[in-house]
Amino acid sequence: MSNNQFKRGELYSFITGKASTAIARRLQKKFNAANLNLTIEQWSVLYHLWKQDGISQQELCNASFRDKPSITRLVDNLEKLQLVKRVSSESDRRMNLIYLTKQALKLQDQTMELANETLNEALEGVSPDRIDVCREVLQIVYDNLK
Amino acid sequence: MSNNQFKRGELYSFITGKASTAIARRLQKKFNAANLNLTIEQWSVLYHLWKQDGISQQELCNASFRDKPSITRLVDNLEKLQLVKRVSSESDRRMNLIYLTKQALKLQDQTMELANETLNEALEGVSPDRIDVCREVLQIVYDNLK
DNA sequence: TTTGGATAGTTGTATAAACAACTATATGTC
DNA sequence: GACATATAGTTGTTTATACAACTATCCAAA
Numbered sequence: 070m071s072n073n074q075f076k077r078g079e080l081y082s083f084i085t086g087k088a089s090t091a092i093a094r095r096l097q098k099k100f101n102a103a104n105l106n107l108t109i110e111q112w113s114v115l116y117h118l119w120k121q122d123g124i125s126q127q128e129l130c131n132a133s134f135r136d137k138p139s140i141t142r143l144v145d146n147l148e149k150l151q152l153v154k155r156v157s158s159e160s161d162r163r164m165n166l167i168y169l170t171k172q173a174l175k176l177q178d179q180t181m182e183l184a185n186e187t188l189n190e191a192l193e194g195v196s197p198d199r200i201d202v203c204r205e206v207l208q209i210v211y212d213n214l215k
Numbered sequence: 216m217s218n219n220q221f222k223r224g225e226l227y228s229f230i231t232g233k234a235s236t237a238i239a240r241r242l243q244k245k246f247n248a249a250n251l252n253l254t255i256e257q258w259s260v261l262y263h264l265w266k267q268d269g270i271s272q273q274e275l276c277n278a279s280f281r282d283k284p285s286i287t288r289l290v291d292n293l294e295k296l297q298l299v300k301r302v303s304s305e306s307d308r309r310m311n312l313i314y315l316t317k318q319a320l321k322l323q324d325q326t327m328e329l330a331n332e333t334l335n336e337a338l339e340g341v342s343p344d345r346i347d348v349c350r351e352v353l354q355i356v357y358d359n360l361k
Numbered sequence: 362t363t364t365g366g367a368t369a370g371t372t373g374t375a376t377a378a379a380c381a382a383c384t385a386t387a388t389g390t391c
Numbered sequence: 392g393a394c395a396t397a398t399a400g401t402t403g404t405t406t407a408t409a410c411a412a413c414t415a416t417c418c419a420a421a
């Protein structure tokens with residue numbers, strides 16, 4: 070028997086990720102209300118490209134904690150939306166380098182603003198140091214399991 | 216303007232729920248390794264039924280933070296696996312009451328054990344009071360947004 | 362230079378979530 | 392009792408995820 074550390078309620082919440090689901094839903098609603106035709110998952114890919122443009126799909130896999138087929142299809146859809154372009158690498162023709170379009174660059178400010186707004190709503194009434202503890206714990210969880 | 220409370224890394228982790236995703240994946244792998252032919256989502260429905268059997272699909276929606284079509288299909292799949300049975304309510308024929316089968320009752324101990332094990336791995340090296348803070352913050356986030 | 366293993370990406374299939382539109386049943390009001 | 396409205400559940404469609412199997416390219420060792 071492992072131990073008695075977790076009461077049921079805790080266990081369920083941790084595993085099902087109710088909080089992050091709620092945050093993602095709220096942000097999606099904001100995107101929809103702003104007529105941004107963009108899913109949170111697509112946004113999360115753009116998020117990495119805004120930090121560094123022209124990375125490979127494999128690097129997007131690592132950065133976004135998704136497998137290769139997931140990234141293939143997200144990039145497919147982002148390409149349909151004309152937000153990214155696949156460019157075959159000259160030095161290694163196995164790789165596609167993913168580049169943002171002008172249209173995608175324009176989305177950064179507005180969507181980051183909505184994301185910040187969402188987090189402020191989510192964390193209203195929580196003190197900064199408790200947020201810090203929470204963030205650190207979640208990081209350890211991720212590191213423990215990845 | 217919202218504020219500057221969040222650095223990028225924090226923001227992304229909170230929204231995409233990397234930690235809970237990692238926990239769910241680890242638990243799924245344990246289910247697979249134990250030859251339990253069961254998804255985490257299906258397990259999370261059983262979880263509520265183990266607490267209270269014979270509730271309606273709508274109550275499962277509320278308990279599991281899912282919409283009605285999601286529950287319809289999860290119950291469909293659980294029925295195919297012969298883990299639950301839909302029983303039309305006598306008092307209100309719009310409702311299906313969902314009952315666990317004997318087979319599903321047998322799964323409770325083993326899967327809860329695997330879930331506890333997973334959480335112990337996830338939270339290794341985190342002190343109980345920090346876990347508490349984290350859990351409380353996540354609960355507030357959920358309450359703020361639901 | 363050939364060959365075999367590793368790496369990058371794609372495709373097929375199953376499960377799941379969100380949203381809209383739908384059916385069936387219940388209920389309250391006239 | 393009839394009708395409007397609300398509630399419970401289902402179905403269709405799109406997007407996303409996981410896993411397995413596949414192709415194409417690269418690279419290193421014989």
